[in-house]
Amino acid sequence: MNGLAEILETIAQAPVKKRAMTNHNVLNEAFAYAKPSSFSRGMRIDLNGLTILLISGTASIDENGVSVHVGDFRAQLRRTFDNITGLLESEGCTWHDIVRTTCYLRDIERDYDAFNEERTAFFKEQGLDPLPASTGIQAILCRPELLIEIEAIAMFRTDRAEGGKE
Secondary structure (H helix, E strand, O other): OHHHHHHHHHHHHOOEEEEEEOOOOOOOOHHHOOOOOOOOOEEEEEEOOEEEEEEEEEOOEOOOOOEOOOOOHHHHHHHHHHHHHHHHHHOOOOHHHEEEEEEEEOOHHHHHHHHHHHHHHHHHHHOOOOOOEEEEEEOOOOOOOOOEEEEEEEEEEOOOOHHHOO
16 A cells, blocks of 8 residues: 555656647637637646646637638538647647547537537547547537537556557
8 A cells, every 4th residue: 555655646746747739730829810819729738647638629710710611510520620630649649549529519409410420430430449428519609600619638648668568
């Protein structure tokens, strides 16, 4: 038990490092919008070999902050997945590291079937097993032309031994 107490004490005393995430190849910064907004695309938290990514609500926005695929729910969802993929890649991880998503649909009754079909196909393309925990919510989004917005949480170890052994 003494060894466990030492481990817990080490974790409790480990510094928490945090920094904003970004990937300008897929998304601009929210403060650069024509009507600036005050949030980071995501936050990376490093804690004693464990990294947690908190990805802000992400939508069908291009690298210039312009809404794209207006009126096309499926295309907006795919662009949203691409934007999240770009943010994950900028931190050296993939959808396999996602543990939770929260999905905001402007009209859940109208779009849920298309959402579920596209999400299922995307997750299958990624080879995800297990699937992330997820919640779907109807919401008024920050721009009237946006039909879907997704936030995500990813977790991965950064203290893996060489050669891929944990």
